[in-house]
Structure formats: C-alpha cells, structure tokens
Amino acid sequence: xxxxxxxxxxxxxxxxxxxxxxxxxxxxxxxxxxxxxxxxxxxxxxxxxxxxxxxxxxxxxxxxxxxxxxxxxxxxxxxxxxxxxxxxxxxxxxxxxxxxxxxxxxxxxxxxxxxxxxxxxxxxxxxxxxxxxxxxxxxxxxxxxxxx
Amino acid sequence: xxxxxxxxxxxxxxxxxxxxxxxxxxxxxxxxxxxxxxxxxxxxxxxxxxxxxxxxxxxxxxxxxxxxxxxxxxxxxxxxxxxxxxxxxxxxxxxxxxxxxxxxxxxxxxxxxxxxxxxxxxxxxxxxxxxxxxxxxxxxxxxxxxxxxxxxxxxxxxxxxxxxxxxxxxxxxxxxxxxxxxxxxxxxxxxxxxxxxxxxxxxxxxxxxxxxxxxxxxxxxxxxxxxxxxxxxxxxxxxxxxxxxxxxxxxxxxxxxxxxxxxxxxxxxxxxxxxxxxxxxxxxxxxxxxxxxxxxxxxxxxxxxxxxxxxxxxxxxxxxxxxxxxxxxxxxxxxxxxxxxxxxxxxxxxxxxxxxxx
Numbered sequence: 001x002x003x004x005x006x007x008x009x010x011x012x013x014x015x016x017x018x019x020x021x022x023x024x025x026x027x028x029x030x031x032x033x034x035x036x037x038x039x040x041x042x043x044x045x046x047x048x049x050x051x052x053x054x055x056x057x058x059x060x061x062x063x064x065x066x067x068x069x070x071x072x073x074x075x076x077x078x079x080x081x082x083x084x085x086x087x088x089x090x091x092x093x094x095x096x097x098x099x100x101x102x103x104x105x106x107x108x109x110x111x112x113x114x115x116x117x118x119x120x121x122x123x124x125x126x127x128x129x130x131x132x133x134x135x136x137x138x139x140x141x142x143x144x145x146x147x148x
Numbered sequence: 149x150x151x152x153x154x155x156x157x158x159x160x161x162x163x164x165x166x167x168x169x170x171x172x173x174x175x176x177x178x179x180x181x182x183x184x185x186x187x188x189x190x191x192x193x194x195x196x197x198x199x200x201x202x203x204x205x206x207x208x209x210x211x212x213x214x215x216x217x218x219x220x221x222x223x224x225x226x227x228x229x230x231x232x233x234x235x236x237x238x239x240x241x242x243x244x245x246x247x248x249x250x251x252x253x254x255x256x257x258x259x260x261x262x263x264x265x266x267x268x269x270x271x272x273x274x275x276x277x278x279x280x281x282x283x284x285x286x287x288x289x290x291x292x293x294x295x296x297x298x299x300x301x302x303x304x305x306x307x308x309x310x311x312x313x314x315x316x317x318x319x320x321x322x323x324x325x326x327x328x329x330x331x332x333x334x335x336x337x338x339x340x341x342x343x344x345x346x347x348x349x350x351x352x353x354x355x356x357x358x359x360x361x362x363x364x365x366x367x368x369x370x371x372x373x374x375x376x377x378x379x380x381x382x383x384x385x386x387x388x389x390x391x392x393x394x395x396x397x398x399x400x401x402x403x404x405x406x407x408x409x410x411x412x413x414x415x416x417x418x419x420x421x422x423x424x425x426x427x428x429x430x431x432x433x434x435x436x437x438x439x440x441x442x443x444x445x446x447x448x449x450x451x452x453x454x455x456x457x458x459x460x461x462x463x464x465x466x467x468x469x470x471x472x473x474x475x476x477x478x479x480x481x482x483x484x485x486x487x488x489x490x491x492x493x494x495x496x497x498x499x500x501x502x503x504x505x506x
Contacts, residue, residue, distance in 0.1 A: 011484065021469060025467060025468040028205075028207070029202075029205050029464075033204075035210040037210075037213065
C-alpha cells in the first residue's frame with residue numbers, strides 16, 4: 001500500500017493492475033464461446049433439469065395420476081393459475097363416497113413459475129417440465145387441461 | 149518488393165499522352181479521391197464488423213451470425229437502417245454549423261487517412277513535413293465536434309463537446325510528444341522516408357526502451373484521441389446522453405460514427421508506420437534468407453497486418469478497462485503522460501546523440 005503514495009510507485013501499481021485486467025480479458029478472448037445458436041442446435045440443446053417451463057401432471061402406464069383433488073395448489077397459487085373441478089364417486093367395495101379430480105385446468109399464460117404448487121402438493125402429483133417451446137397465437141390455447 | 153510508383157507513373161504517363169496536362173492532373177485528382185474515399189469506406193465497414201466480432205469474443209459471445217454467412221452482411225444492414233432514418237432538423241439550432249460539423253470531422257480523418265503509407269509508393273500525400281501535417285490535419289476534427297455541440301442548442305451536446313474538446317486537445321500533446329520521439333530517432337518527418345529507414349529494422353526494436361515507452365504513451369493517448377473507452381467521456385449515457393452527437397440522426401450520426409472508427413484506423417495506421425515499420429517487412433540482421441523470404445510478402449499485407457494488430461490492441465484495451473472520470477482523465481494526461489513523454493523525449497535524444505540505438 002505504501003508504494004501507491006509515491007509517484008513512481010503509483011505508476012508501477014497502475015501498470016500491474018492494468019496488466020492483470022488485460023490478462024483476464026485475453027484469456028476470455030480465447031475461451032470457447034457460450035452463445036447458444038438456438039433453432040439450429042435444437043437436437044443438442046441442453047436445458048438444465050430444474051428449469052421450469054410448463055406445469056405437467058405425470059401419468060403412469062394405466063393413465064392414473066397421483067392427484068387427490070385436495071385443492072392446495074389452487075389455493076396457494078398467487079396468480080390463480082390453477083382451477084380444479086371435482087366430482088364425487090362412490091367406492092364399489094365399501095360403498096363410501098369419495099371426492100376425485102374431474103378436470104385440472106392450468107393457465108400457462110398467467111403462471112409465473114414460482115413452483116409453490118409443486119412444493120405444496122402432498123402427493124407429488126404435479127411437476128415442472130423442460131418443454132419450453134410454448135409460443136402460440138391465441139391465449140386461449142395456453143389454458144391447458146393437465147389430467148387425462 | 150512491389151513498388152507502386154511504377155504503376156502510378158504508368159497511369160500518369162498514359163493520361164498525359166491522351167489529354168492536355170491540366171486535364172490529366174484533374175483526372176488524376178478525381179481518381180485518387182475516388183480511390184481514397186472507397187478505401188476509407190471499405191476500411192470503415194471492416195472495422196465496424198471487426199469491432200462487433202472482437203467485442204463479442206472478449207465477452208465470451210459469438211457476435212452477429214445471422215445476417216449473411218458468419219454475419220458479414222450485418223454492417224450493410226446497419227448502414228441501410230441508418231440511411232432510411234429521418235434526418236431531423238432541430239428548430240433553434242444553427243443550421244449551417246449543425247450540418248457542417250459532421251463533414252468537418254470526416255474531412256479531417258479523410259485527409260489524415262491519405263497520409264498513411266499503405267505500401268511502397270502507395271501514399272496519396274507525402275511531403276517533407278508529413279508527420280507535422282498529420283498532426284495538424286487530425287487536430288481539426290475537434291473543431292467539428294465542438295461545432296456539433298455548440299450548434300445543437302442542447303446543454304448535453306454542449307457539455308459533451310466541451311469534455312471532448314478538453315480531452316482531445318490535452319491528449320494531442322502526448323501523441324505529439326511520442327511522435328516527436330520517433331522523429332528524433334528517424335531524423336526525418338517524411339512518412340515514406342521514415343518507413344524506408346525501417347526496412348533495416350523497426351523503430352520499436354531500434355529505439356528499444358524509449359521507443360517502447362513512446363509506443364505505450366501513443367497507444368494510451370491514441371485511445372483517448374478517438375474518444376473510446378476507457379476515455380469515452382463525451383458519451384455518458386447517464387449524465388450527457390450521447391454527448392456531442394445527441395441531436396444528430398440518420399446519416400449525420402452515421403458520419404460521426406464512421407469518423408470515430410476511421411480515427412481508430414488512422415491512429416493504428418500511424419502507430420504501425422512509425423513504430424512497427426509500416427510496409428517494411430520483418431528484418432533480422434544476419435538472417436539474409438529469412439529477410440528475403442519476408443520481402444516476398446507484399447508491403448500492403450504487412451501494413452494492414454500491423455495496423456489491424458494495433459486496432460486489435462486498441463479494442464482489447466477498450467473492452468477491458470472501466471471508464472474514468474473527467475478529472476482522472478486530465479490527471480493522467482497532465483501529471484503522468486506529459487512529464488513521462490518529455491522525459492522520454494530527452495532519453496531518446498541522449499540515446500540518438502550517444503549512438504546507443506540499434
């Protein structure tokens with residue numbers, strides 16, 4: 001620090017720090033460039049697995065989902081993106097009536113991808129997928145029915 | 149090595165054989181002017197493209213890649229966009245000065261451009277005070293900038309022009325001192341002779357320590373002369389918007405832009421002519437076969453190679469350092485560069501007098 005107080009020391013310090021900066025940028029000049037050439041590199045495109053692109057409800061091979069129609073996701077959504085309709089069915093064995101999911105509507109256009117719905121779901125029935133090419137010409141097409 | 153004087157003499161003789169002497173001279177002037185302006189524009193296009201690509205590489209990007217192969221048509225797209233823009237007449241501006249200003253700036257850089265020695269004999273203006281003429285011609289571009297700021301009737305333009313003026317006039321001194329150091333070494337002010345001497349070794353090698361110091365000072369001051377970062381004070385988006393060309397639109401702005409880029413080319417061209425030997429090939433004493441092989445590469449390739457290397461250096465500096473405040477800019481010039489430049493001139497003079505140069 002003392003060298004910076006003299007005239008010559010100041011110059012030497014300046015030269016050193018400037019050369020440090022130039023070394024950093026020179027290394028950057030020759031590194032591989034990170035630009036993604038999007039439409040051309042579609043086949044090799046890497047999207048991080050935690051990227052939230054759209055909400056999906058995974059179904060197993062028989063077409064069953066894990067949703068129990070509790071409505072927690074609908075309640076917790078800050079934007080009112082999710083709307084659930086339910087129906088009551090009677091169990092054939094026990095004869096008791098049970099509330100099940102009728103339709104799970106998700107408005108992609110209003111979603112802000114906060115992931116609160118995924119976090120609050122007690123059954124892990126919904127998750128965010130990497131399918132990011134969601135552009136459409138009509139906003140109505142963004143309202144998606146998630147369950148089958 | 150190819151000497152362009154044979155070609156120019158042949159053209160001159162042909163023109164004199166088909167028309168009277170005054171007409172021949174006039175035709176030659178026209179041909180030279182067209183060639184100079186064409187070269188000026190071509191280099192401006194190359195430089196703008198290079199700036200985009202180099203800047204992108206320094207920021208770990210690819211730069212323009214969409215317009216044409218590898219983005220080579222990007223500059224043409226930019227120019228076309230600029231041409232179709234409306235040229236806005238400012239109501240209370242000084243119309244004559246307002247329209248004159250960009251032409252002054254371009255004229256100054258075009259005249260300086262003509263002094264560059266592109267190859268042996270390929271130089272428009274070459275006379276015994278060439279270095280002095282370059283200094284004079286390049287300095288009157290500042291008049292255009294001051295006029296632009298003054299005539300715009302805009303306080304941002306005015307302050308930007310004042311800053312630019314203060315900066316450019318200050319740094320002219322350092323440029324002058326470092327060029328003077330080289331004039332002391334070469335003993336002549338004629339550009340073609342300076343380059344001719346350097347066929348026996350470039351000045352940055354022959355002048356060793358004082359020449360290298362002069363080169364560093366010249367690069368710093370040259371960067372400031374062209375108003376580029378880290379010395380881009382005339383353009384301060386947050387406080388001055390775009391500085392002296394705030395009120396210019398369309399091609400008025402385009403001319404300032406082109407002139408700024410070409411000033412960088414000129415700074416680099418003078419650096420390569422004075423320090424790195426211009427069109428003179430690499431010369432190592434003792435290695436005759438190597439020197440002969442180097443002579444096979446045309447002079448224009450040497451000159452442009454060196455010039456674009458210096459331009460790359462300038463761009464490297466521009467995309468590395470943060471900008472300074474106006475007081476820091478002036479402190480750097482008056483407290484550091486000018487004293488060091490004067491001392492360096494003295495060292496160079498002593499070296500030359502004592503014969504300590506290579």
